[in-house]
Amino acid sequence: MTSDKRQGLDRRSFLRSAGGVAGVAAAAVAISPSMTVEAEAYDPGEDETRSKYQPDAPDVQAFYRTNGYEALLKG
Template identity: 75%
Template sequence: MTVDSRNKLDRRGFLRSASGVATVAAVAAAISPAMVTEAEAYDPGPDETGAKYQPDAADVQAFYRSNGYETLKDK
């Protein structure tokens, strides 16, 4: 009775192959950022960078009036 160990994957062989795969993945991850081109920045333009809060708007005035901020001013 002889045991054929050529077709059998033991723990040591599995770990050896797994470490080889991990090494290849680490090298690929280290090389790939070097191949990335420069990113283009998004320019939002003047419409999106302007002020959005308008204190004289009707909804803003109603918010402060309904939450009692006008009564706090009197104190």
């Protein structure tokens, strides 16, 4: 009887070997301490932390006047 088994890499064995290689690579990356980097905090500075909303600014006053908020406050 002749063997019908192929001499090569079929789909199941290919996926099994690819999964094994990926698992070994992931483990190597997770174990490697030389790849770790300390996190650094971002300092925004004075300009980015100051208050930006100015309620007495002319554009803010025009916005509330245009959208009818004064009528709501009076009534």
